[in-house]
Structure formats: structure tokens, C-alpha cells
Amino acid sequence: MHETSHIVQVTSVRDETATVHTLEFDDSTMAAALPGQFAMVWVPGIGEIPMSVMVADGGRAAFTVRRHGEATTGLYNLGPGEMMGVRGPYGNSFDIRAGRLLLVGGGTGLVPLMRLISRAPPDADITLVMGARTRPEVFFADTARALLRPRPHCIVVCTDDGSYGRPGLATDAAADELSGGAFDAVYACGPEIMMYKVMRLAQDAGVFAQASVERIMKCGTGICGSCCMGRELVCGDGTVFEAGRLLANPDFGVRYRTKSGEVAYY
Amino acid sequence: MHETSHIVQVTSVRDETATVHTLEFDDSTMAAALPGQFAMVWVPGIGEIPMSVMVADGGRAAFTVRRHGEATTGLYNLGPGEMMGVRGPYGNSFDIRAGRLLLVGGGTGLVPLMRLISRAPPDADITLVMGARTRPEVFFADTARALLRPRPHCIVVCTDDGSYGRPGLATDAAADELSGGAFDAVYACGPEIMMYKVMRLAQDAGVFAQASVERIMKCGTGICGSCCMGRELVCGDGTVFEAGRLLANPDFGVRYRTKSGEVAYY
Amino acid sequence: MESSLEAQVGPLRLERPTVLASGILGISVEIFGRLHGAGAGAIVSKSISVEPRDGYPGPTVVPLGGGGWINAVGLSNPGAAAFAGMIRDNRTVPIIVSLVGSAPEEFSSMVERFEGCHIAGYEINLSCPHVDDVGLEVGDDPELVSRVVRATKSAASVPVFAKVGLGRSDYLDTVSAAIDAGADGITAINTVQALAIDIEAQRPKLSNGIGGLSGIPIGTIAQRCVAQIHSQFDIPIMGCGGVSTWEDAVALVLAGASAVQLGSALGYGSPDRVFADVNDGIARYMERKGVRSVREMVGRALA
Amino acid sequence: MESSLEAQVGPLRLERPTVLASGILGISVEIFGRLHGAGAGAIVSKSISVEPRDGYPGPTVVPLGGGGWINAVGLSNPGAAAFAGMIRDNRTVPIIVSLVGSAPEEFSSMVERFEGCHIAGYEINLSCPHVDDVGLEVGDDPELVSRVVRATKSAASVPVFAKVGLGRSDYLDTVSAAIDAGADGITAINTVQALAIDIEAQRPKLSNGIGGLSGIPIGTIAQRCVAQIHSQFDIPIMGCGGVSTWEDAVALVLAGASAVQLGSALGYGSPDRVFADVNDGIARYMERKGVRSVREMVGRALA
Numbered sequence A, B: 001m002h003e004t005s006h007i008v009q010v011t012s013v014r015d016e017t018a019t020v021h022t023l024e025f026d027d028s029t030m031a032a033a034l035p036g037q038f039a040m041v042w043v044p045g046i047g048e049i050p051m052s053v054m055v056a057d058g059g060r061a062a063f064t065v066r067r068h069g070e071a072t073t074g075l076y077n078l079g080p081g082e083m084m085g086v087r088g089p090y091g092n093s094f095d096i097r098a099g100r101l102l103l104v105g106g107g108t109g110l111v112p113l114m115r116l117i118s119r120a121p122p123d124a125d126i127t128l129v130m131g132a133r134t135r136p137e138v139f140f141a142d143t144a145r146a147l148l149r150p151r152p153h154c155i156v157v158c159t160d161d162g163s164y165g166r167p168g169l170a171t172d173a174a175a176d177e178l179s180g181g182a183f184d185a186v187y188a189c190g191p192e193i194m195m196y197k198v199m200r201l202a203q204d205a206g207v208f209a210q211a212s213v214e215r216i217m218k219c220g221t222g223i224c225g226s227c228c229m230g231r232e233l234v235c236g237d238g239t240v241f242e243a244g245r246l247l248a249n250p251d252f253g254v255r256y257r258t259k260s261g262e263v264a265y266y
Numbered sequence C, D: 001m002e003s004s005l006e007a008q009v010g011p012l013r014l015e016r017p018t019v020l021a022s023g024i025l026g027i028s029v030e031i032f033g034r035l036h037g038a039g040a041g042a043i044v045s046k047s048i049s050v051e052p053r054d055g056y057p058g059p060t061v062v063p064l065g066g067g068g069w070i071n072a073v074g075l076s077n078p079g080a081a082a083f084a085g086m087i088r089d090n091r092t093v094p095i096i097v098s099l100v101g102s103a104p105e106e107f108s109s110m111v112e113r114f115e116g117c118h119i120a121g122y123e124i125n126l127s128c129p130h131v132d133d134v135g136l137e138v139g140d141d142p143e144l145v146s147r148v149v150r151a152t153k154s155a156a157s158v159p160v161f162a163k164v165g166l167g168r169s170d171y172l173d174t175v176s177a178a179i180d181a182g183a184d185g186i187t188a189i190n191t192v193q194a195l196a197i198d199i200e201a202q203r204p205k206l207s208n209g210i211g212g213l214s215g216i217p218i219g220t221i222a223q224r225c226v227a228q229i230h231s232q233f234d235i236p237i238m239g240c241g242g243v244s245t246w247e248d249a250v251a252l253v254l255a256g257a258s259a260v261q262l263g264s265a266l267g268y269g270s271p272d273r274v275f276a277d278v279n280d281g282i283a284r285y286m287e288r289k290g291v292r293s294v295r296e297m298v299g300r301a302l303a
């Protein structure tokens, strides 16, 4: 039985890029979220949207939001002391393996991967591929470095336009990594086409892989059906699915449902 | 928050007198009732009434009911395998002291006293005064003997008409006992006038005393108000009260409320 | 900043915004005194009829779990004459006498009975969902509502509230009829018609079959009705239904209630704590939100 | 003794008596297949309108705790044409298409859209408590109900159910109008109009303000309505409202439902277990009580 939303106060706001903010707040329920879990976040008077739970220091929680439409802009604009409603955390979480892990993320898809890093076993050897379109859009590089410092790791930042780090798509970098070494697991979160490619690459390489999928989510709790992807309910069966299950899904990487429930194609 | 009623099945019926039955049933909630606590007992199709929870062997529970009006007759008539609804247990319970205890009961008022005996400390020395009008109306004598056997005790059975045991009222016997020896506590349950006298006797003797009071009880849970006695709610503040509080109550031993809430006098 | 728990429900001034709902512990003036002492701003009596009523046989009040209750007590009450006698000596407790009946004359005759009693107001029960010929039957007939309210108003020298609930017809028509007939305020809502079946006994849990649902399950239904009345009429409202915590009380006020009645909540905790706990919670909330009077909060969530 | 879970709701035969309620996971035929495979006797789709609807902005569906939910999704749905396309290939799942609209012609035109789809029936949503001009507005007008049902019936070749709820007017009048117009059965009830205020934000939790209460809190209200319809009319009923366990399902059947819909219950447990658990519980109960068919139990608690 799900409990109702509760209100939390933003304690601090960090600029990640010109359009991305990280909002920190104190909340033990969200601080305990597992990597991959999400919250339904209510900006009173504006809207409610799903958000991955970001890592934060010392028992706090955070969201990292990219300003986009009405609701994300409302969230982005919240300042310290302002209120938002949260409910959850909802959904399953990444199955974090030991050994050599490849993490591939793009944009705010990096959020659950940051949380994954913070919960990975201390001796896991993590390669993180971070994708962005241009240099000013790169974020979490410092956060990732700080989180990865205590362990064997490698960070590959790619920009589509080559303005920073490795030129090209994150999927190209992921392909190189996979062909270059034996990984024990691959985790992806970001644009669905990117995740689709990474799941294929991992499957071809015979490596265990999971991705966290986004859909329209109105309830977060398995009743409204807005999040359906084939036979799966992304909010409850996911958001994290294994590669095999994803690649067998007729919708994954191909189509999604709009707010009305109509089918649209990527 | 109170839970709703549940149905139990009568497992066996014991004749106590021509008008009194003890119905045993399996139910862990009722088996755990404290001495003085009561249940609301529903005889489907007939009625619902308050009943003290009687002792029974081996984790079972029981009610002992005197056939009287519609509801008690319905309960009395239940046979093995038949259903009744129970909710509770409700109310507080006797504060069972150590040392020499005087128990004074009449009729089905003996029910909570039987349970009290079964929960008294092993070295408590118990004097039980049992009142009945005539010999055939005496019951629980064997039950009391069996419960009291392992400990120092004394049983005084009185009949109003002198047809069995000590002739006269239970209150007379109680007065004798109180004047004859130093008791650490007195517990009474039975007709209100009897309890009133016993509480006075105990107070005069300076002995800690409690009685369990009966009133109309429709909800058992402190919302309907049918059980009010002065400022007290018998179902929630009681049914067990200390002598001082009872004797200060303008209603105790004097008046009660009928089903409509009108005041009636004893 | 000092915030005050005083509440003003039209002509009725209450020291505290929490009121005991009708039918809850509602026949003993000693209990009224105890609850008033323990924080209740006023007490609504059990609904009183001209003649005494024994009510239905048991079960009449059954908890459902999850903070819900179902009841069909059959309006048991000692009758107007006896009840007037019981409360005649009261000087300290603000008692609102709840009246129930089926004809306008019954109401005026009852009000006359209470002549000389020190009471704070009347509440007309137009909405008892489980007794034939009184209660909802009356509430379902706006014309009769109008005559009943008028009869009560013309006999009474204290404020008159009309208590509504979800009946067969639109309760907002009842509200409208009561206001037009001069009601000083509206109490909303009564219990919601319900049926709880026991699947082992294969019969209803209440002897009457259908009864009224109260407690936590109806809280958001009450918020809705209070909000609808508040936005459609200019009339003070006593909110009632499903209040078990101070948060629920605040929600009803934010929805438009000027004061809040507590009923089933008395079954959750000690009668000596329930009102105080809710009042304290409201006071702390007001302090925290920088609100100085209950009045400032009324309907604020609809703004 | 063999007992069968088969249920007969008027002309509609169901292998199992549990049905997915409208609006719950209700737009994807793949999900329908999954739930049917996991025990649902039939699936009612999300209410479909002529044109697609995006619905309201969030929050649209919020859990309230205690097994209660409030929602005002604004009838988001892909529209009749798109939805007919989606279910055109279905051959195995008994789908009941829920229709919503405000004029009789809309209903007949939608039924024509589903010509050629393999569907088990229609359910006319007369009772959505939070969208202007459709839903309850229609249910509140018996004359319009009558025309809507008639239009649907005359276009449809499969059974037509009318879904009612507690609106402004007496829902029993709606039932009566629907039956007179030829409805094959009644679904009762929809959500109950409610409002949940967030006291920190001082505004309603739903973007639409008022919404519909579903889940455990409305269970006994649903039992009441089913019992009232069952005792006043000779019409098969699909019971809906607050069913979270097999006990709740049995209670609705004993109150008069020939089959039982599950809605919010899908939010309590795994979609792969909910129907099976309820079905198994019903089967064990029937075995224990010596009942051979669901039909034997219908309305038994009212006898």
C-alpha cells in the first residue's frame, strides 16, 4: 500500500549546466532510494513528473533536473526554502555486480548511474562513459570523479561535436570499451536509442546488461497504465530491465505512448 | 484503531446451570484477553452484546452466558460448530496485586474473576466469595476449585435462601472476611448494588479494591456513549475502576442509562 | 506573533475550533463537561427526537479497520423532555443540541422544550442515512428542509445549523434550501451510506443492514463537500468527517470549514487527549505558517 | 464437489469472476493479454472518447495511504480510431470497451469504429466524477442516459453495461433509465467525488482539484450500492469499488454482484498475482462453504 506524497524543502541548488540544476533536500525516504528508483515529484501549482533520485551527501537526497517543458522548468526554478512534494521511491533497481562494470549514460540519464556508483562494491572496477552533445552540456564530471576516486576506474567523456573529451557518440565509446576488455556488467541510462544500441552491444559481447527506461508516468504505482511498454509496466516491472528482456520487447527503442496513450515512434 | 469483528466457531458447550452455558472456541485474540476485558459478541441474526472473556484450557477462549433476553438466549442456544462474531477484547483490566486477595462475585460476574484467578501470581492467597440465589444457580464451584487448587485459598459459596453453603448475601460473607483478616486487595464483579457494598466495605477497611462495572454497551470502543456512568466511559475508562473513583461517581450503585439513554434507578 | 485558536462560525464564537460531532458520546452532560475540559470548543449532542427512541438492536456500531466505522444506531436518544432535564443545570459547556424529526412542528416543539437551557445553538440533522422517515428522507426534500429550518429558526433564540450529507438528491440543493430558510451555518457531512457484509455469516454486520460510514475513509469526501459548499455559498461551515489528526482538521479548514467536528476520532484515542492533540497541532501549524487566526485559513486551499 | 469460477453477467459469460476495472492499466492490448493470462476474466478498457485526450497535467493519480487513491486523469485516452486499431488483432482476450462522451451520436459512432474488433461488450461510463460535460454530467440526466444507452445498444452487437456512480442526482434513477433503455447490465460503482488537500502546499493534491476516490475506503459504499441495485432491479451487476482481497470480492458478490471488477487493487500487489489471488480465495471459500457456482452466492447476504 503506497503512502501519499509528503512535502520537502529544497535546501540548496547547484548549477550543473546552464539548463541543469541539482536540488538537494533532507528526506530519509528518498535518501534510502536504490539506484534506478525514481520519485514522483510535485511542483505545487505546476505539475508532477518522475525524477530519478540523485546521490547527495550525508543522508540527504537530491534531484538533478534539466529545464525543458513546464514541469521541469518549474522544478528547475525552485530555490532554497521552496517546497516540492515527493512520493515513492518507486520501481526496481539495478542489480549491481562485482568485477568490471561499464556504465554508459547521457544527460540526466547519468543520475541513476551516479547513485549506482555510490552503492557499488568497493573493489568494483568502473568505467563510466558520459555522453553530451557539446562541452557546455557536460555535467557530473566532477561528481563522478569524486565518487570514483577511491576505486579503480576510468572516465570517458564524449561530446557529439567533439568540443570536449572523446569526439563522437557515447555508444561508439561503449563499443570500443566492450571490444577492448572483458566486462562483468553493463548499465545504461539515457536516450532510448542510445540504450538500445548499448544493450545490443552488450548482448553481442555476451555481457550481462541492464538499462533504465523512461516513459510517461502518471501514477508511478502500477495503476494508470501510462508507462506501458509492450507487456511491461515500466514503473513497476522496471524501470530497470535486463538486455534480453528489453531487446525482445517490441516497443523498446522503437515506440512509446504519448500522454493520451497514442503510439508514437522514436 | 480498532479492527472489525471476526467470526469464530463454538467448539464445545458446557452446562453450568439450567440457564447458564459456557461456550468454548478457538481464538488467539480472545485467549489473550486480560481479566476484566470484554468482547462484543454477535449472534448473527439476533443481536450483539458485551460478554466478559472466560478462562478456557490450552489457548482457547470461552464465554459464559446466562440465558435472559433475546441476545443472551441466542448465544446460549448456540451449539458446537455454530458461528458467532467477536470483536475486542475491549476495556482495561484488574490490577492484580500480590498477597491476600478477596474476590467477590455473583452470577456471571464470576467470569472475569475466574480469569483473574488464572492470572494471579502463584503465591497469592485467594479467598473467593461466590454468591447465588439458590443452590441450583450456583456454578463455577468446580472450575474455581480446579483453578485455586495449586495455591493457598478459601472458597465461600453463599446462597440467599440458604439452600447451599453459607446462608445469606455475598456481601455479608465479604464483610466477615474483611473484618476477619488483613487483605491486600479486593475485587468484585456482579450486581451493581453488591459491588457498591463491597467497595464501601473495602474502603472502610482501607483495602485497595476494584470492581468491574456493566452498562449498555453498543460500540465497546468509546464512541457511542451508551455506557456512560457520570464522567466515566465504562467501556474505555473501565470496565474496572478503583473503589475511590467508583464511590465518588454519582451514578455508581444508584442509576444507569437505558437503551435510549434515559436515566433509570436501581 | 500570537496566534489564537478562537473560531467564529457565523454568529457562534468558539474558544477552540474543534467540536464534538453529534451522536458521539452525546447524551451525558458529565461527559460533555469532561470533553470540553479536555479541549472541545463545543459539544453537539446526540440527535434528539420528540419521543425517546431505543434504537436498533445490536450490532449498531462496528469498527471496520483502517479507521473506518459503520453505524446504524437507530437514533437512540432519551427524547427532548428528558434531555432538556439533563442539561438544564449546565452553565459552562457550549452545547449545540442536535434535533431530528420529520415534521416542522416537531422541531419547534423541541426548541420550546430547551427554552431556559443554556445552549449555544441547534444543529438540524437532515442527513441520517439509515433511519426511515427522519434524517435523509427530510434532507432529500428541499421544500421540507426549508419548512423545518424555518420552524426551528423562528422558535430558537440561538444560532441554527443545518447538517447535510450525501443523500439521494443533490446535497447542494439541501444546503441552498437551508440557507434560504435562514440557517446560520451548515455542518457537512454526516456519515455516508454504506453496507458491510460479513462473508462468513453471509449477512450484513449491522442489524439494520445499511448504515453510515464514518472515520478516516470519508475524510476526502468531507473535504470535497466542504469545498463545494464554501465555493458556491456564502455561509459558515462546520466541517465534519474523517478527522483523526490535526492535519485532517487543518485540511478541512483550508477547504472552507470555520470549525471542525470530530466523531469517530474519539474511538482512536483517549477522550482526554483527542481534542487537545488536534488543537495543539493546529496551533503549532499556525505558528509555523505565520497564521494568526483560524479564520485566515478558511478556504485558503481553494484560492 | 467441484465448484466452478465461471460467472454469468446477463449475456456475458466469464471464465473467472474478476474483471479489470476501466482506466486501470487500460490502454495496451499487450497488458490486457498479460492480465488475462494472470487470471482476469475480462478486461475493461480505459474510457474511450471520439477524439484522443491528453488528460490533465500532473498530479493526476495520487495514493492517499490506507489503500485509498484519488485521481483526476481527465479521461486521457487515444481516441476511438486509434484504440480500435490497437485492439483489432486481439482474438483471445475478452475486452469490454468503455465508452465516454456527451451525446448519443458519439456513442453510436464509436461503436461503429469497433465494428470488426473482437470484443466482449461495452461499458458506458456515465459516472466519471471529475471531467466537465462527460461522465457524471451525463449520468445526472436520466433522459440523456436513456438516449445514450439506446444509441449504444442499437449500434452494438455485444452486451452493453452502464456504469454508474454517486453523482448529484439519485444514481438509482440512472440505473432505472439505463435498464429501461435496454442496458444488459450495470457496473457499480465508479470513484466517489473527493478532494485531498495538501496542508503544507495549501492546495489540492490533484491538479484538477476535485477527483475520484477509489480503493479500500469506498468498499462499503460499493457494497451498499450493489445491494440497493440488486434489491430494487432485476439486472445483473458487475460490482466495483474497494476490492483488494478475495474477501472483498466475495462480499460484493454476496451483496448482489455477478462479477467483480478490480481497480486500485492493481496498485497494491503484482499485476501477475492480484487476479489469481482473488480467484483462488473465492474458489477456496466456495469449496469451504459448499457452493458450486458463483451464481449461487449472488445477493445471498440480503436474503
Ligand SMILES: Cc1cc2nc3c(=O)[nH]c(=O)nc-3n(C[C@H](O)[C@H](O)[C@H](O)COP(=O)(O)OP(=O)(O)OC[C@H]3O[C@@H](n4cnc5c(N)ncnc54)[C@H](O)[C@@H]3O)c2cc1C
Binding pocket: A038, A047, A048, A049, A050, A051, A052, A053, A063, A064, A065, A066, A067, A068, A069, A070, A071, A072, A073, A108, A111, A213, A214, A215, A216, A217, A218, A239, A259, D056, D057, D058
Ligand atoms: C523514471 C524517470 C526518471 C526520470 N528522471 C529524470 C531526471 O532525473 N532528471 C530529469 O531532468 N528528467 C528526468 N526524467 C524525465 C522527466 O520526467 C521529463 O523530462 C519530464 O516529465 C518532462 O516534463 P516537462 O513538463 O518538463 O516537459 P513536457 O514534455 O513539456 O511535458 C509537459 C507535461 O506533460 C507531462 N509529462 C511529460 N513527460 C512526462 C513523463 N515522463 N511522465 C509523466 N508526465 C509527463 C507532465 O504533466 C508535463 O508537465 C525522468 C523520467 C522518468 C520516466
Ligand SMILES: Cc1cc2nc3c(=O)[nH]c(=O)nc-3n(C[C@H](O)[C@H](O)[C@H](O)COP(=O)(O)OP(=O)(O)OC[C@H]3O[C@@H](n4cnc5c(N)ncnc54)[C@H](O)[C@@H]3O)c2cc1C
Binding pocket: B038, B047, B048, B049, B050, B051, B052, B053, B063, B064, B065, B066, B067, B068, B069, B070, B071, B072, B073, B108, B111, B213, B214, B215, B216, B217, B218, B239, B259, C056, C057, C058
Ligand atoms: C462488560 C460486560 C460484560 C458482561 N459479561 C457477561 C457475561 O460474561 N455473561 C453474561 O451472561 N452476561 C454478561 N453481561 C451482561 C449481558 O451483556 C446482558 O445480560 C445482555 O446484554 C442482555 O441482553 P439480552 O438480550 O439477553 O437481554 P435484554 O435485557 O432483553 O436486552 C434486549 C436487547 O437490549 C440490548 N442490550 C441489553 N443489555 C445490553 C448491554 N449491556 N449492552 C448492549 N446492549 C444491551 C441488546 O440489543 C439486547 O438484545 C455483560 C455485560 C457487560 C456490560
Ligand SMILES: Cc1cc2nc3c(=O)[nH]c(=O)nc-3n(C[C@H](O)[C@H](O)[C@H](O)COP(=O)(O)O)c2cc1C
Binding pocket: B223, B224, C021, C022, C023, C024, C046, C047, C061, C069, C071, C073, C075, C098, C125, C128, C163, C189, C190, C191, C213, C214, C215, C216, C218, C240, C241, C242, C243, C261, C262, C263, C264, C265
Ligand atoms: C455511532 C455514531 C452515531 C452517530 N449519531 C449521529 C446523530 O445522532 N446525529 C447526527 O447528526 N450524526 C450522527 N453521527 C454522524 C457524526 O456526527 C458525523 O457526522 C460522522 O460520524 C462523520 O464524522 P467522523 O468521520 O468524524 O466520525 C453519528 C456517527 C456515529 C459514528
Ligand SMILES: Cc1cc2nc3c(=O)[nH]c(=O)nc-3n(C[C@H](O)[C@H](O)[C@H](O)COP(=O)(O)O)c2cc1C
Binding pocket: A223, A224, D021, D022, D023, D024, D046, D047, D061, D069, D071, D073, D075, D098, D125, D128, D163, D189, D190, D191, D213, D214, D215, D216, D218, D240, D241, D242, D243, D261, D262, D263, D264, D265
Ligand atoms: C487512475 C484511475 C483511472 C480511472 N479511469 C476510469 C475510466 O476511464 N473510466 C471509468 O469508467 N472508470 C475509471 N476509473 C474508476 C475505476 O474503474 C473504478 O470504478 C474505481 O476505481 C473503483 O474501483 P477500485 O476501488 O477497485 O479502484 C478510474 C480509476 C482510477 C483509479
Ligand code: FES
Binding pocket: A216, A217, A218, A219, A220, A221, A222, A223, A224, A225, A226, A227, A228, A233, A234, A235, A236
Ligand atoms: S506510471 Fe501508472 S502504471 Fe506505471
Ligand code: FES
Binding pocket: B216, B217, B218, B219, B220, B221, B222, B223, B224, B225, B226, B227, B228, B233, B234, B235, B236
Ligand atoms: S460502549 Fe460505546 S462508548 Fe462505551
